[in-house]
Amino acid sequence: MSHAAPTSTFADAWERWLAYRSVSQRPLGLSTLADYHSAYRRHIGPRLGRVALAGIDGAAIADLVVALGEDGVAAKRLSNVLVPCARA
Secondary structure: OOOOOOOOEHHHHHHHHHHHHHHOOOOOOHHHHHHHHHHHHHHHHHHHOOOEHHHOOHHHHHHHHHHHHHOOOOHHHHHHHHHHHHHO
C-alpha cells in the first residue's frame, strides 16, 4: 500500500528555503533575514502560506501584487516582498 505524501504548501517551501539560506555558502544577512520574515508575516503568509505549491503560478503572484497594491503597499515595499517569493 502506498502512502500519498502530504501536499507541500508555500509556507512549507518558505521555511525550507529560509533554513537553507541560513546555512548555505552565502547565508542571508541578519537585516535581510529580518526583512524577509517581516514581508512573510505581513504580506505573503496571510495570502499564500496555505496555498499548495502546485497552485502558485503567475496568476497567484499577480493576485498578490494586485491585493497588496489595493492595500496601499508602496512600490518599493512591494518589490521587496516579491524578491523572496521569486527565490522560495
